[in-house]
Amino acid sequence: MTDDLEMMIRQWLDICAPDMDGKEQLAQWIHLLQGLTPYSEQFSDPHAALLARMTQQSIEWSRFAQSLMPPASHTEPLSQSHYLEAFQDYMQQQTRLWLLQRWGLPEQFSQLLEQIPQQNPLVFDNPLLKGLNQLLDVSPEKLGRTQHQQFKKTLTLLNEHQAALNAYSQHYQAINQEALSCFHAGLEQEDEPITELESLHRLWTEAYERIYQEHLLSSDYQVCLGRLHNAQLQLRLNIQEQRNLWLSQQGIASEAALNLAFQQLHQLRKQMREMRQEMQQLKQQVHEKSNA
Amino acid sequence: MRRLDLQPQSLKKELKRFNSRLLQSYQTLNNLGDLGIEATVYSEVFQQDKLRLRYYAPPDINPELSPILICYALVNRPSMLDLHPERSLIAQLLAAGFRVYLIDWGYPDASDRYLDLDDYINGYLHQCVLFSCEHSQSPKITLMGICQGGTFSLCYTALHPQKVERLITLVTPVDFSTPDFTLSRLVKHLDIDLTVNTYGNIPGQRLNDLYTSLMPMRLSLQKQMDLPSILSEPQKALEFLRMEHWLNDCPDQAGEAFREFAIWFFQENRLIQGQLTLAGQKVDLKAITQPLLNIFGLQDHLVPPSASRALAQHTASQNYQELALRTGHIGLFVSKRNGTQVADAITHWCYAT
Numbered sequence: 001m002t003d004d005l006e007m008m009i010r011q012w013l014d015i016c017a018p019d020m021d022g023k024e025q026l027a028q029w030i031h032l033l034q035g036l037t038p039y040s041e042q043f044s045d046p047h048a049a050l051l052a053r054m055t056q057q058s059i060e061w062s063r064f065a066q067s068l069m070p071p072a073s074h075t076e077p078l079s080q081s082h083y084l085e086a087f088q089d090y091m092q093q094q095t096r097l098w099l100l101q102r103w104g105l106p107e108q109f110s111q112l113l114e115q116i117p118q119q120n121p122l123v124f125d126n127p128l129l130k131g132l133n134q135l136l137d138v139s140p141e142k143l144g145r146t147q148h149q150q151f152k153k154t155l156t157l158l159n160e161h162q163a164a165l166n167a168y169s170q171h172y173q174a175i176n177q178e179a180l181s182c183f184h185a186g187l188e189q190e191d192e193p194i195t196e197l198e199s200l201h202r203l204w205t206e207a208y209e210r211i212y213q214e215h216l217l218s219s220d221y222q223v224c225l226g227r228l229h230n231a232q233l234q235l236r237l238n239i240q241e242q243r244n245l246w247l248s249q250q251g252i253a254s255e256a257a258l259n260l261a262f263q264q265l266h267q268l269r270k271q272m273r274e275m276r277q278e279m280q281q282l283k284q285q286v287h288e289k290s291n292a
Numbered sequence: 293m294r295r296l297d298l299q300p301q302s303l304k305k306e307l308k309r310f311n312s313r314l315l316q317s318y319q320t321l322n323n324l325g326d327l328g329i330e331a332t333v334y335s336e337v338f339q340q341d342k343l344r345l346r347y348y349a350p351p352d353i354n355p356e357l358s359p360i361l362i363c364y365a366l367v368n369r370p371s372m373l374d375l376h377p378e379r380s381l382i383a384q385l386l387a388a389g390f391r392v393y394l395i396d397w398g399y400p401d402a403s404d405r406y407l408d409l410d411d412y413i414n415g416y417l418h419q420c421v422l423f424s425c426e427h428s429q430s431p432k433i434t435l436m437g438i439c440q441g442g443t444f445s446l447c448y449t450a451l452h453p454q455k456v457e458r459l460i461t462l463v464t465p466v467d468f469s470t471p472d473f474t475l476s477r478l479v480k481h482l483d484i485d486l487t488v489n490t491y492g493n494i495p496g497q498r499l500n501d502l503y504t505s506l507m508p509m510r511l512s513l514q515k516q517m518d519l520p521s522i523l524s525e526p527q528k529a530l531e532f533l534r535m536e537h538w539l540n541d542c543p544d545q546a547g548e549a550f551r552e553f554a555i556w557f558f559q560e561n562r563l564i565q566g567q568l569t570l571a572g573q574k575v576d577l578k579a580i581t582q583p584l585l586n587i588f589g590l591q592d593h594l595v596p597p598s599a600s601r602a603l604a605q606h607t608a609s610q611n612y613q614e615l616a617l618r619t620g621h622i623g624l625f626v627s628k629r630n631g632t633q634v635a636d637a638i639t640h641w642c643y644a645t
């Protein structure tokens with residue numbers, strides 16, 4: 001064990017001291033974990049990535065668990081329904097984040113959105129998109145006909161992505177709702193009362209997966225998923241095509257030009273292979289005749 | 293709320309335990325040595341472009357057993373077959389006296405985006421079959437295909453039956469339209485042409501995301517929750533990290549081959565309909581007359597048993613056998629419970645046919 005680790009564990013034990021206030025414990029724990037980022041450089045890449053994921057998870061989980069603790073001034077015990085509601089909110093937030101991380105706009109757009117103050121990329125009903133749509137009313141002459149067309153195409157694709165994401169998120173809301181019912185039913189069927197968040201999490205996962213599988217097999221869900229996948233790729237392709245056009249206008253080799261070269265290279269490789277196989281067959285025939 | 297009894301003090305304890313395990317995980321990872329993946333010794337005996345053909349020599353060659361050529365899928369890497377010496381299908385086959393050849397397809401880059409199924413099956417796979425025969429001085433080999441590699445092996449044997457003595461398929465999709473083939477149904481409405489035109493080669497990570505989306509809570513949130521518990525124990529940590537290594541070692545897919553496989557097999561199910569052609573030649577599964585052993589997992593969520601079992605009706609093999617194991621797609625190769633079942637079944641079957 002390195003000195004750094006020993007020191008970290010000592011700090012952790014100090015944080016765990018029973019006389020320390022809960023909020024202060026959490027703040028110190030998060031501070032300690034965040035300080036680990038440079039320290040994780042001593043691990044190999046996959047291990048470091050794993051540790052980063054685990055650390056982030058721990059911060060979120062600690063923050064959530066701490067939020068369930070009653071404040072020191074609170075003398076009455078919290079009701080179990082309070083815990084359950086808080087847990088459900090947390091899980092629904094997690095599933096929503098997972099959905100948006102996976103199906104958000106291509107990075108070129110999401111980076112753009114990050115530059116705009118108060119623009120929340122997690123909001124489905126996107127105010128930026130509404131604003132951009134109003135720009136379509138601008139006369140094509142003011143923008144230049146080609147640019148106006150490009151702008152119009154991009155906006156059409158953005159609108160389609162938004163609509164597809166909305167349709168898909170409705171499925172997710174339905175999955176969440178049904179999973180919740182399934183989770184409650186599962187909770188009632190437990191032989192022993194659940195006393196730990198970990199067990200509650202596991203029960204939620206089982207309920208969620210059961211409902212999710214049912215939706216996966218419905219054709220409605222499959223159509224929605226396909227629509228969102230296709231909408232996301234249309235946007236990405238559009239960006240790439242515009243970049244290629246710009247590069248070729250500057251006289252710089254674009255991805256399209258490179259692909260053409262690779263295509264020709266592939267044809268040559270195929271011809272080589274066919275010739276090699278013909279050679280092998282001829283050799284085989286010669287060999288057979290000489291043995292005859 | 294009779295079945296819930298959370299208390300602040302027990303929550304505090306739970307949080308403390310969770311974070312203590314996290315620290316323990318740091319310590320475990322810091323002290324872990326080499327993962328010991330692909331420890332079985334081999335030599336590269338043939339190469340073409342990015343393909344490498346590996347040869348694993350057994351301690352004692354059993355002359356009654358023809359050499360095995362393993363054709364793995366293009367998705368992920370064949371390290372699955374040799375993740376650890378104690379659970380290595382390759383090591384088990386060597387112990388039985390097989391000479392083992394394994395195709396390592398390599399990592400396609402942008403210059404490979406136009407490689408198609410004809411290149412993989414009539415080109416690379418054919419060359420590996422010919423070379424294995426020549427190298428082992430055997431007139432024929434036993435071809436063993438895994439997952440997508442099994443589908444390739446079926447196509448190959450139908451087109452070039454001369455050098456294949458026996459055929460073994462493991463967790464291989466044959467009928468892509470069975471009702472419980474979730475992956476196939478998810479792919480139905482994806483615009484594959486658009487996908488390939490956009491990405492060129494399909495990023496391996498994108499495929500991993502698709503697999504994760506089959507069980508998103510279990511494979512993402514729940515898995516992360518379990519990490520501190522798993523990684524705080526060195527032995528569990530080693531097993532987990534080996535599997536993670538394999539999961540994350542996902543080569544990009546050559547664009548054209550991906551396009552053809554996704555459309556012709558997943559979306560159009562051409563293989564069992566007799567509508568598949570490669571380089572102008574019809575792929576007729578009825579041309580397969582070799583003894584055939586079809587192994588699959590009853591709990592496989594990627595390739596359901598129904599998709600593999602369909603093979604029974606589509607070849608002309610007079611000696612078709614199935615082995616259904618109570619395990620999943622990956623468990624078939626690495627599960628402790630299965631032990632040496634797969635290698636033993638292959639060995640006995642080879643003796644018997």
